[in-house]
Amino acid sequence: MRDASLRADGLCLVTALIWGLAFVAQRMGMDHVGPMAFNGIRFALGAAVLAPLAVRSMRYPPPAPFLAGSRDGFPWLGGLLAGGVLFAGATLQQVGLQYTTAGKAGFITGLYVVLVPLLGLFFKQRPARGDVVGAVAAAIGLYFLSVTEDFTLAPGDGLELVGAVFWACHVLVIGWLSPRTRALPLAMAQYVVCSVLSLACALAFEDLTWTGVRGAAWPIFYGGLLSVGLAYTLQVVAQRDAKPTHAAILLSFETVFAAIGGAVLLDESLGSRGLFGCALMFGGMLASQLWPRRKAGHG
Structure with missing residues (x-):
């Protein structure tokens, strides 16, 4: 049992590493193609990677369908809903990366961890004390990371922040x-929906060429095969045996790996003010996930 837990923790950390370095790949890919084309192709690859597992899982009895008449829990109706929200979050993230660093994008996107319980207020869910502490720490950290001396939010950081709201909505959906x-057919369906919407926008608004796609081949492969396809599968496998607290901490290191990857591979620098903001944001994320929850029935 201990060996299984250690293996699961290792897989969670590998998943966080893949996701963190994906921010670097996403920035590098846009040297050759537009943000919509990059997302369209990488989510298509991610769907292709998941397709064999998704088809295999269709053999097993489904949960109860979420909509009357959606026979056997068929995932496409859910995929349309989740894929639409995923498209919004991924688009804002990818466009924002044109105007900010991979490290900043990683930390600001990671705010969805704090935003999820706060958005639960709309569903009459009271946030825990840790959620409030985490939100305050994250907000102060965001100020030090992204707000300029004349109290304006850098454009790319603003897009990433709005994108974090959509990532939080995606978690709730x-x-x-x-x-x-x-689960797996739903994941594949949402990737297909996101890919189709992204490619449609790329054809309509971007100059999509085969030369550009070839130039961005390695970042696209990383973003599609590893970040979307492999990392999702690793997360599912890892969280079968990982303790929830361990998984929460280790997956949060995605933000740290994004900053390290940006510094090492893209020569980005956050500066002392930015690093202080990142530390506050990371602490806020951990507080939101790990603060003891109030037990039901005790006020």
Whole structure:
């Protein structure tokens, strides 16, 4: 049992590393193609990687369908909903990366961890004390990381912040859909929806060329095959045996790996003010996830 837990922790850390370095790949890819084309192709690759596992999982009995008449918990209706939200979050993140660093994008995107319980207020869910502490720490950290001396938010950072709201909404949507349909077919369906929407926008608004796609081949492969396809599968496998607290901490290191990758591979620098903001944001994320929750029935 201990060996299984250690293996699961290792897989969580590898998943965080893959996701963190994906911010670097996403920035590098846009040297050759536009943000919509990059997302369209990488999510298509991610869907292709998951397709064999998704098809295999269709053999097993499904959960109860989330909509009357959606026979066998078929994932495409849920995929349309989740894919639309995923498209919004991924688009804002990718466009924002044109105007900010990989490290900043990683930390600001990671704010979805804090935003999820706060958005639960709209569903009459009271946030825990740790959620409030985490939100305050993250907000102060965001100020030091992204707000300039004349009290304006850098454009790229602003896009990443709005994107974090959509990532939080995506977590809530997936949380609602997951018990109602098969997980892997749902994941594949949302990737297909996101890919189709992104490619449609790329064809309409970007100069998409085969030369550009070839130039961005390695970043696209990384973003599609590793970040979307492999990392999702590793997360699912790891969280079967990982303790929730361990998984929360280790997956949060995605933000740290994004900053390290940006510094080493892209020669980015956050500066002392930015690093202080990152530390506050990371502490806020951990507080939101790990602060003891109030037990039901005790006020």
